[in-house]
Amino acid sequence: MTDEARVAEFEATIARHDRIEPRDWMPEAYRATVVRQVAQHAHSEVIGMQPEGAWITRAPSLRRKATLLAKVQDEAGHGLYLYSACETLGVSRAQLTEKLIEGRQKYSSIFNYPTLSFADVGTIGWLVDGAAICNQVPLCRTSYGPYGRAMIRICKEESFHQRQGFELLLTMMRGTDEQRAMVQESVDRFWWPALMMFGPPDAESPNTAQSMAWGIKRDTNDELRQKFVDMTVPQAERLGVTLPDPDLRWNAERGHHDFGQPDWDEFATVVRGGGPCNAQRIDHRRRAHEDGAWVRTAASAFAARQREEVAS
Amino acid sequence: MTHPVDPEWPLYEIFVRGRRGLNHVHVGSLHAADDEMAVRNARDVYTRRNEGVSIWAVRADAIAASSPDEKDPFFAPAADKVYRHPTFHRVPDDVPHM
Ligand SMILES: [Fe+2]
Ligand SMILES: [Fe+2]
Numbered sequence: 001m002t003d004e005a006r007v008a009e010f011e012a013t014i015a016r017h018d019r020i021e022p023r024d025w026m027p028e029a030y031r032a033t034v035v036r037q038v039a040q041h042a043h044s045e046v047i048g049m050q051p052e053g054a055w056i057t058r059a060p061s062l063r064r065k066a067t068l069l070a071k072v073q074d075e076a077g078h079g080l081y082l083y084s085a086c087e088t089l090g091v092s093r094a095q096l097t098e099k100l101i102e103g104r105q106k107y108s109s110i111f112n113y114p115t116l117s118f119a120d121v122g123t124i125g126w127l128v129d130g131a132a133i134c135n136q137v138p139l140c141r142t143s144y145g146p147y148g149r150a151m152i153r154i155c156k157e158e159s160f161h162q163r164q165g166f167e168l169l170l171t172m173m174r175g176t177d178e179q180r181a182m183v184q185e186s187v188d189r190f191w192w193p194a195l196m197m198f199g200p201p202d203a204e205s206p207n208t209a210q211s212m213a214w215g216i217k218r219d220t221n222d223e224l225r226q227k228f229v230d231m232t233v234p235q236a237e238r239l240g241v242t243l244p245d246p247d248l249r250w251n252a253e254r255g256h257h258d259f260g261q262p263d264w265d266e267f268a269t270v271v272r273g274g275g276p277c278n279a280q281r282i283d284h285r286r287r288a289h290e291d292g293a294w295v296r297t298a299a300s301a302f303a304a305r306q307r308e309e310v311a312s
Numbered sequence: 313m314t315h316p317v318d319p320e321w322p323l324y325e326i327f328v329r330g331r332r333g334l335n336h337v338h339v340g341s342l343h344a345a346d347d348e349m350a351v352r353n354a355r356d357v358y359t360r361r362n363e364g365v366s367i368w369a370v371r372a373d374a375i376a377a378s379s380p381d382e383k384d385p386f387f388a389p390a391a392d393k394v395y396r397h398p399t400f401h402r403v404p405d406d407v408p409h410m
Contacts, residue, residue: 070360077357084341087323093343094320153340157361299345300321306346 001025014215019145022088030214033207034144035089036105037216042082043100043107047281049075051115052124060118067164068121074157081153085146101286109267110197112275119172119179119186125165127187127194127232133158134228135198143215166235173240180240187236188244192262198225200264229257323372324350326357328364336368344369 001009006025013020020026049072056072059065083093099105110128115121136158139151172179199205199221211217219227229248236243247260269275321343327336339358344350350369358364378386394400403410 073360077360080342080357081340087341092320150340296321296345299349303346303349 014143014213017141017143017215019148020143021145029210030216031089033211033214033216034147035086035091037211038082038086038089038144038147038150039091039096039099039105040107042079042086042096043105044111045075045079045082046100047107047111047285048128050281050284051111051113051277052121054115055118055121058118059121064121064168071125071161071164074161078150078154078157081150082147085144085150088146097289101282101289103273103282106271107281108197109270109275110193111281112270112277113189113193114277116189117182117186119169119182120190122165122168122172122183123186123190125161125163126169126235127165127190128197129158129161129165130232131194131197131228133162134224134231138218138224141215141218147216166239169239169241183239184241187241191244192266195225195228195259195262196267196270198222198228200267201261204264226256229259233257321345324354324369325372325375326350326354327368327370328354328358329366330363331365336366339363341372347371 007027010020010024010026010030013024020030052068052075053072056065056068059068083096086096087093096105100107110131115124133155136151136155140148140155142148142151169183172183202208202220202222205221208217208220212220233243233248233250245260247258249258251258270278273279322345323341324344325341326339328339329336342350342353342357344353347369351367354367354369359367390396
């Protein structure tokens with residue numbers, strides 16, 4: 001087949017909203033964009049275990065501990081689904097891990113903020129997993145088949161994450177004044193970083209147009225951010241917390257909430273590596289990887305010996 | 313005595329039977345050092361919420377596949393054999409149970 005014919009076939013598949021599968025021909029730039037986005041997504045799931053994982057041993061009850069452990073375990077699984085999707089494009093899992101540890105691939109800026117109180121476990125479930133759901137539901141229809149299938153599995157599990165977080169906060173809001181203050185303080189810290197999860201405003205997001213044309217992305221950053229705010233406001237009211245934005249109000253004309261902009265300079269700093277926990281997160285990941293090396297080697301050696309014994 | 317150690321574990325494709333009476337369906341993949349680890353990890357990754365009653369783990373390099381293109385002349389023979397479909401064969405409307 002000629003190059004033009006292959007490009008035409010690829011573009012016709014995208015235009016039909018059909019899926020691109022691993023062994024199909026695809027433009028190099030499409031492959032690179034999918035690899036970058038899926039890798040960044042996978043790394044976010046894996047690094048995202050750290051802020052919450054820090055509270056597993058200090059959870060206030062067995063029930064909260066079991067729930068948190070299950071939630072963090074799900075995130076490890078999400079990382080695996082996404083690394084697998086990425087591997088179908090010819091990048092190995094080892095290469096991806098290497099790139100993360102060397103800081104050559106990014107993960108979501110949200111995980112560079114610390115978890116200072118147990119209320120943060122609830123706030124992360126409610127706001128951070130809530131924002132992730134907003135991002136991820138449209139990605140179930142993304143043009144790259146394995147990525148879409150991974151997103152479907154992930155979305156099925158995310159609802160538990162958000163609900164356990166909301167329920168945790170609701171329980172604290174029904175408690176003492178001190179507990180209510182803890183929830184409010186936590187929401188104050190996480191609200192703006194949660195809004196940043198959707199990425200820079202559309203005007204400053206140079207890759208969005210191409211990603212949407214290829215059907216990799218289905219909505220713009222600002223559209224998703226608006227959807228998240230509209231979803232979250234009534235939940236905050238029900239919870240009895242204030243969202244820390246003086247410009248937040250219902251706009252009847254638009255049929256949406258107006259809201260203020262996050263501090264985009266802070267976002268840029270965190271993305272460049274200057275957030276409160278960037279170094280700590282990568283150090284921790286590197287240590288886990290290096291400390292696990294002997295286990296991987298031992299398992300390989302054991303498997304090799306089993307094969308030899310069977311052969312002889 | 314030293315053994316040559318493969319630094320990267322092989323890739324396995326995982327198939328899960330959702331419940332009795334259904335086929336095993338491909339659900340994803342994972343790396344494992346050996347077959348036993350593949351099945352055990354598949355249980356932990358793909359059946360944490362009662363998604364399955366049986367797991368197959370198959371080494372990816374043991375799968376024979378049709379040619380690289382997902383739609384190619386390989387499948388063309390099926391296209392011109394319309395007589396394999398029941399609706400090709402006309403039967404009067406008043407014939408019952410058919
Ligand atoms: Fe997740
Ligand atoms: Fe989650």
